Amino acid sequence: MGSAALEIMGLVLCLVGWVGLILACGLPMWQVTAFLDHNIVTAQTTWKGLWMSCVVQSTGHMQCKVYDSVLALSTEVQAARALTVGAVLLALVALFVTLAGAQCTTCVPAGPAKARVALTGGALYALCGLLALVPLCWFANIVVREFYDPTVPVSQKYELGAALYIGWAASALLMCGGGLVCCGAWACAGRPDFSFPVKYSAPRRPTASGDYDKKNYV
Numbered sequence: 001m002g003s004a005a006l007e008i009m010g011l012v013l014c015l016v017g018w019v020g021l022i023l024a025c026g027l028p029m030w031q032v033t034a035f036l037d038h039n040i041v042t043a044q045t046t047w048k049g050l051w052m053s054c055v056v057q058s059t060g061h062m063q064c065k066v067y068d069s070v071l072a073l074s075t076e077v078q079a080a081r082a083l084t085v086g087a088v089l090l091a092l093v094a095l096f097v098t099l100a101g102a103q104c105t106t107c108v109p110a111g112p113a114k115a116r117v118a119l120t121g122g123a124l125y126a127l128c129g130l131l132a133l134v135p136l137c138w139f140a141n142i143v144v145r146e147f148y149d150p151t152v153p154v155s156q157k158y159e160l161g162a163a164l165y166i167g168w169a170a171s172a173l174l175m176c177g178g179g180l181v182c183c184g185a186w187a188c189a190g191r192p193d194f195s196f197p198v199k200y201s202a203p204r205r206p207t208a209s210g211d212y213d214k215k216n217y218v
Helices: 002-026 075-101 112-147 162-190
Strands: 031-033 044-048 052-057 062-066 158-160
Touching: 002 075, 002 112, 002 162, 075 112, 075 162, 112 158, 112 162
Parallel strands: none
Antiparallel strands: 031 044, 031 158, 044 052, 052 062
8 A cells, every 4th residue: 555655646746746837838938027126117117938038017917928039039948838738748748657557447357567657657756757857957157147237238147037936846746746656556566465455355246035145355
């Protein structure tokens, strides 16, 4: 039962991380306007993401514009798009693989093969977390470097947006969840007595009088 609990807990963490990664990919807050001490222009805030840029007025009005051309985007944005979408799709594949190998399902017969399938699903989830970290850290490095670059005008300096923090948290959940799934599958393969308990009872046979046999079959 312990290994099955690890797999279920890991799968829940992976699902939460997957949802967080989708949010981080879609939110336009990868970088936001930096308000420095000598920057008095605070009437509007600019958000920039992978798919659109938004301008938020001090009155609360927000206007967003989707990027017109993919080829006109910077290299980091194009790479972040590809890697983030790839991580999201890979997490979907990992979900089906993990469900097929989970001890609480019957898609694959119980045995070493089932544990290997679950181990593969957990490894794919961990790979998703690592794959998502690449564009997040790359983007953050560019934002921080330009922030401290004296040649960049103050009006064009940005700070780390909320989407980056959501993405980092999602990556951590994916890697932790994938690790738990792998641990559960490894424990099940090494100790079959730790697997999900399944009990079968033999069918009761009718007696000559028409009643069912009162014996207990396990």
